[in-house]
Amino acid sequence: MNAEDIKGFFAERGQLDMADYLELEYYLECVGDIEVALAHFCSEQSTAQWSRIGIDEDFRSLYGAKVIEWEVLEELPRLSYPVEQAMQGKIHACKVRIAHPHRNFGTKLPNLLTAVCGEGTFFTPGVPLVKLLDIIFPDNYLAAFDGPRFGIDGIREQLDVYNRPIFFGVVKPNIGLEPSHFAEIAYESWLGGLDIAKDDEMLADVEWSTMAERSGLLGKARLKAEETTGERKGYLANITDEVDRLREQHDLAVSNGANALLVNAMPVGLSAVRMLARHTKVPLIGHFPFIAPFSRLEKFGIHTRVITKLQRLAGLDAIIMPGFGNRMMTEEDEVRQNVNECLCDMGNIKRALPVPGGSDSALTLESVYRKVGGVDFGFVPGRGIFGHPMGPRAGAMSIRQAWEAIERDIPLEAYAEKHPELQAMLEK
Amino acid sequence: MNAEDIKGFFAERGQLDMADYLELEYYLECVGDIEVALAHFCSEQSTAQWSRIGIDEDFRSLYGAKVIEWEVLEELPRLSYPVEQAMQGKIHACKVRIAHPHRNFGTKLPNLLTAVCGEGTFFTPGVPLVKLLDIIFPDNYLAAFDGPRFGIDGIREQLDVYNRPIFFGVVKPNIGLEPSHFAEIAYESWLGGLDIAKDDEMLADVEWSTMAERSGLLGKARLKAEETTGERKGYLANITDEVDRLREQHDLAVSNGANALLVNAMPVGLSAVRMLARHTKVPLIGHFPFIAPFSRLEKFGIHTRVITKLQRLAGLDAIIMPGFGNRMMTEEDEVRQNVNECLCDMGNIKRALPVPGGSDSALTLESVYRKVGGVDFGFVPGRGIFGHPMGPRAGAMSIRQAWEAIERDIPLEAYAEKHPELQAMLEK
Structure with a gap:
């Protein structure tokens, strides 16, 4: 990803209609450049390739997961738990908040799990350690669920x-x-x-x-x-x-x-x-x-x-x-x-x-x-x-x-x- | 558990009809006495209380999970990953093979998962770190499954x-x-x-x-x-x-x-x-x-x-x-x-x-x-x-x-x- 590509996976919360998004909070340990890792993290859990070859289009605005907040907690001497992985560079513990468009999967639990803790989330280059800390649902999403009957x-x-x-x-x-x-x-x-x-x-x-x-x-x-x-x-x-x-x-x-x-x-x-x-x-x-x-x-x-x-x-x-x-x-x-x-x-x-x-x-x-x-x-x-x-x-x-x-x-x-x-x- | 209680959760493979059992292989990190921890590990994943109060009965022979092989891999200075837990004592990495009677749950996948990687398995006192490494199924158990159609x-x-x-x-x-x-x-x-x-x-x-x-x-x-x-x-x-x-x-x-x-x-x-x-x-x-x-x-x-x-x-x-x-x-x-x-x-x-x-x-x-x-x-x-x-x-x-x-x-x-x-x- 180049610098322009990376930008497509970051947004200000105020720019987004948060009714269209789940808010995901993750703890991550990133290896190498943090912003590159975070952009990949969003890309892998949403639209991994956001245009067809030779066509001028960009699916990121509607379908891309986007970092809306992030902070570096600390630099670490090594990963908290050893994991086989491909990247080299400094290791940072981060907390990140991602707006993930729920139109990508709808109000279905298996598909929700696939998006927020599936292959994309757990196999992002440069992000070997991930913990999904929280999901915040907008009310319009909750409304599709009945919840407890009693x-x-x-x-x-x-x-x-x-x-x-x-x-x-x-x-x-x-x-x-x-x-x-x-x-x-x-x-x-x-x-x-x-x-x-x-x-x-x-x-x-x-x-x-x-x-x-x-x-x-x-x-x-x-x-x-x-x-x-x-x-x-x-x-x-x-x-x-x-x-x-x-x-x-x-x-x-x-x-x-x-x-x-x-x-x-x-x-x-x-x-x-x-x-x-x-x-x-x-x-x-x-x-x-x-x-x-x-x-x-x-x-x-x-x-x-x-x-x-x-x-x-x-x-x-x-x-x-x-x-x-x-x-x-x-x-x-x-x-x-x-x-x-x-x-x-x-x-x-x-x-x-x-x-x-x-x-x-x-x-x-x-x-x-x-x-x-x-x-x-x-x-x-x-x-x-x-x-x-x-x-x-x-x-x-x-x-x-x-x-x-x-x-x-x-x-x-x-x-x-x-x-x-x-x-x-x-x-x- | 006293010494006699502990014995009920260990067996020789030759004493058992292995067609009645799944063979489970686990990596464990045990805190404190190893045999006590292993007996608890078997008890928690099978018959946690093996008799009624005041009745002379013992459900362990038919329903108890039993250690059939175990080895200490090494003593560790601390748990490989820090975990909140209650026990004190030396820490040992162990590999253990358990015969778990499949009559406890039958040929049902959710019930199998509940037994081999459920509450009992992951909440045994003295065994804060567990990895289920393998399950070996006897042919009579496999026979209840159709497997891939194609x-x-x-x-x-x-x-x-x-x-x-x-x-x-x-x-x-x-x-x-x-x-x-x-x-x-x-x-x-x-x-x-x-x-x-x-x-x-x-x-x-x-x-x-x-x-x-x-x-x-x-x-x-x-x-x-x-x-x-x-x-x-x-x-x-x-x-x-x-x-x-x-x-x-x-x-x-x-x-x-x-x-x-x-x-x-x-x-x-x-x-x-x-x-x-x-x-x-x-x-x-x-x-x-x-x-x-x-x-x-x-x-x-x-x-x-x-x-x-x-x-x-x-x-x-x-x-x-x-x-x-x-x-x-x-x-x-x-x-x-x-x-x-x-x-x-x-x-x-x-x-x-x-x-x-x-x-x-x-x-x-x-x-x-x-x-x-x-x-x-x-x-x-x-x-x-x-x-x-x-x-x-x-x-x-x-x-x-x-x-x-x-x-x-x-x-x-x-x-x-x-x-x-x-x-x-x-x-x-």
Whole structure:
């Protein structure tokens, strides 16, 4: 590219009608001339060759991605992570904001991903390290999406639970338990005070625990638990499956009495989630396998915030995400950002329930509550309930007791003195 | 976990019926006691709690993932990439082979991904850095998959091209060109000798170039090119779209005369590819957006070999992948492994055509051919054809001329003397 070519990939924000563009924020490590690298970066993710040979035309004004802001963060002695690459020269860490015309791909999630984190983005000469940090959508783009059908308000209404977190529990043993035993311990946990008993994200429709049998038994157990307790209860069935089986798995589970459905968003694909969100009769909850492999490192890949935003856009009513505490290998600020992506204003798109999770129990509830800074979250222990020394009912009770202690502003230890289920967790 | 608990996650290969297991190879960086970390690693990706409280049972024998081989590669002064994590102790780089019972998830790609690179795998205490290096499938597992419907032999038969590589070309300008102009230059490239003119992976069904209009024009142009040249020609239409539109996009494009279809495998999801492979009437070609973000770094994420293997299993007849040369930021050995994953024996699964790509032209053909070590590959220039100074027809001719030179064992420069299209590339 010559100097004139490079100019075509830079613009002032004020020159553009930002309703036509997504705003993309990237962290980049550039090798060699920075402006050349940034122009290539835009070119590769949009119109890589912007005219036919021998024809006087220029597709960049309408179709070119354009740098609208950039700053050099620092010069680096070497790439933050070693990568085989072709360029020579100084290395600079940069932050860049790009206006990418959404007419290039439209309001389709697979095509959006292809543009913003596809071949062009990750194979630009001179830009071996890339992290997509954020996508900002104009309202006219968001308007093409339905987002969550239920959202936080719909989930609360269904459960008739307000002014406190929603208490989920992952039934454990997660793998290997036959459906009748699974239903028994889920029932126990509902009686102890759980709102929603959930399948593990790894447990779906398998020979030794088919969706037909498991959801049938759980559906019945749920109704019995509702009768016994006088509270609404949820069974969250994991329908993660091949995409052409998702709708039938939905229909089967829901007709059997599952009143919320789990789907592993990235393994099935975001557009499969969107398809399911259009079809579903019950809240859809997303889980987070296959996100860490491209999001854990600070300076490469895709920020979890982007994936949370896309999951909400695709229509998940609740989003399970790596939670607080270094057990989950995610910085506190990143968890907060993901919680915020569920709750913040987003055009016409409803709020999704954030469910920050990972090795939780009665002992971590207050800390999660304080860090989230409100009651609009889901709390999702597994072994913290089903591994409770007094059993799953006591495990669920310990969670509700921990919440009572918070509500009444009583220290956990003090409250535990008259609540043996909570006491047992403290002693564990 | 106590010492007895740990033992339950280790086994001798000879003790297991390996037909019941996938064999997973991982690179791990472990913090603290290695055997404890490996036991947790297996537990987290399978039965995290292997008995109910108060019941004498053990799900590990049937459902536990088990270490069957492990070696310490070296002790490290620190993690290869800094990660927030909870453990303290010495750091060891390890290679481990795990037998993971496939009964836990069955022959479903989203559920397979959830198990082998999901939450358990990437959130094990003491194992902050993980790279999934390989998956070895037993034949009984492969038998549940159809794999490519056409494979290399089917593609060759369709084009009536044998004993040489298949010549693809990515029509450029890739974004912005209106369908009639797109058809014109594709036509030119077919006349120059291209086998398959292809949509860019970023160009799908958009308002300014709908699939209906583009595939209609290209279908007609393709037939005309076949008449003119007496050769079979291919138009590879990119039907990447929301999953619930894939089959209708297939039907539309094929009825209009597209005789091969492109799909971006990871953006739509591997199970959507599998769905499409069951439905398709023409060869399905996969492209590689959204793979580099989790595969580029040596010591974290998922190796591209795994994704190539899964794409073949899902049913892609040809797999476009980052090719040779450090322009594509992929080590030569890794490209070779990916080529080999397309070609090697794999139970009942047909061979897929490997298409290593990236900034190719007449000048790189020989080198790619030598590195692949045979004619069973696709060659896919973009600007190398459509940016040729004499135009796309000359661009395509230059590729065929380069192949003639190789066949006749004549140096490119010598052959170019009487072939101005090739000469123009040498001078460029």
